[in-house]
Amino acid sequence: MSIGLKSIGSYIPAASIDNIKQANKFGETEEFIKSKIGAVTLARKDDREETSDLAVKAIKALDEENEAFSLLAIEALVVVTQNPDGSGLPHTSAIVQNKLGLPTNIAAFDVSLGCSGYVYGLYILKGFMEASGLKNGLLVTVDPYSKIVDPDDRVTALLFGDAATASWLGEDSELNIKTVKYGTDGSGAEHLTSFNGRLHMNGRQVFNFAALRVPPQIKSVLSNSNLELSDIDLFCIHQGSNAIVDAISRRFGDSADKFLKDIEHTGNTISSSIPLLLKDQVHDNKVQNILISGFGVGLSWASALLSRSL
Template identity: 30%
Template sequence: MAIFTFNNIKISAIAGAVPKNIQRVEDYKEIFGEEEVNKFIKSTGIVQSRRTNKHQTCSDLGYTAAAEIIRRKNLDPAEIGCVIFASHSPDYRRPATAFVLHKRLGLKDHAIAYDISLGCSSLIYGVQTIAAMMNSSDIKKAILVVGDTAGKSVHPEDRSSVMLFGEAGAAILLEKTEEESNIQALLRSDGSGYRYMIVPGGGYRNLNPPDDVFECKDGNPRTLYNSFIQGTAVFTFTIFDVPKVIKDFFAATGTTADNYDSFAFHQANLFILKQIAKKTKIPMDKMPISLDKYGNTSGASPLISLIDAYGDDNSGQKLNTLFCGFGIGVSWGIFSAEISTNDIYPILEDDSVFEEGVIHSPNELYAGLKK
């Protein structure tokens, strides 16, 4: 069992950012019909989401969130020993997007930067990775940036996905502390489900396939560049494997749902969350829901939900929180940590783009080279 305990490491700040552009689900009634859209809203709980503009990326939103943490905590960028970008929405095929964040945040050359290619479980795996690194090094502060712009890979007439996904970026600051504080995590993976959620084209196995539109067996149109979700397989995975990992975590840590103040879970859809809560005896009133406002925001969704619930709470309440992420891979996991509501910052709205990163010609790359 891959269970981890990290002592004297705490989450000392959480921030999140979403685009200003609101996409209302009811606007799809013209495309899919009123009955279909109403059914979707009832089952998923999604009323609206946010979408990025053409050149805006997840790292733009993640940068906004990370910069907010640095500003509010009055940090010197030289203090930050690591930045990890965990997402399936990189800026480029190469280099890793973490290097873009490293530059924009003004980090020093001693700070480690790299990407983790994960989607809805990226927060869980990212926190475990950073905590393990800090546990065996002299790194005292590190930033994790998570999120996705999944809407960019969805076919506009795919009723299974186009109303589902929202776009967001979030950042989390981890810090070594002398206080009594620990993070515990349990991670799982099953590569047999790699086809459950996939964008088949555009990677190096099938770099430039034709962009023909296929009528898929579920009745939705897609090209090989679009996201494909095997709905039945994903649903089975979420309502069986996810509750099991939660129960296994409870057993391994000697806790129950009663030991936690908040459950920051991936916002897959409302029906799935209710099924998970029912099977694990988690009270729904302790599980913040952000689906209605922001949609399924992939790996950022547990943080966006916590921010939505507590971002304006300056009471200093200590929340013993259980975080859970699950999805593409398939990959899933859970970790527990305590955080003060004073360190959960209100959601930011931002449409800014890192213009330097929008490259229209290879000759632009010669500008600003070190001599």
């Protein structure tokens, strides 16, 4: 039995912040926002919406878009978040189980990871399902940074948006989950952290980390897969900002234009940015090999190969 990726649903709140107006407040130009940040608007959840509510909406979207999907068949639910409901006790996945009326014989747990969380989550859930003999699992990403971003902090206020995604994992998948590489360097933890309920980021240090650590890891995934750059159809890497995607893609020569960029109306949605990019690619048979890479809080990074099931 091999578990792979079958489909992805998503929820992006309709409300948003005008990032051009924010730029003016901080003395930045419209050009800077459009070319370097990439997000003209930042998606924002309603204050009354909890993290679990966003998760529920993403799962419902997945349900509506997939006839073969059944909520009652779900046997495992993993929620990747570092901004859970309340103070994190109980785990948000248990709250989601109850809100959706999922079966009570379900396995449900949270995973505490940031922007690398989707890549880790795919392997956590795949391994858990294969070891337990489960056939239907859900990997949810939902990390609403609006809970911790200080609107007066220029470094973070222009970047982050709220969103949630739900990935359906099971047999007879569209994409196989293949080679993976992980990385962790806690010595850089202070560069992206939360204390007293507020997010703090050293932008240059996080940028350096991503620009220097991610390209060699991606190349390592390729060499371990016996693939060349030309074999990869798309690179769906974490959308930290346009600038960081550009800084990483520049290191891949002619393949740079295969790196997707799409945060114009969302912002950096943490662990949701990769599945938001992947959503439209999962069912596109023209796309054979996709390289995914997530990087951020920890500092933590992970890169993997997804290949079309034959």
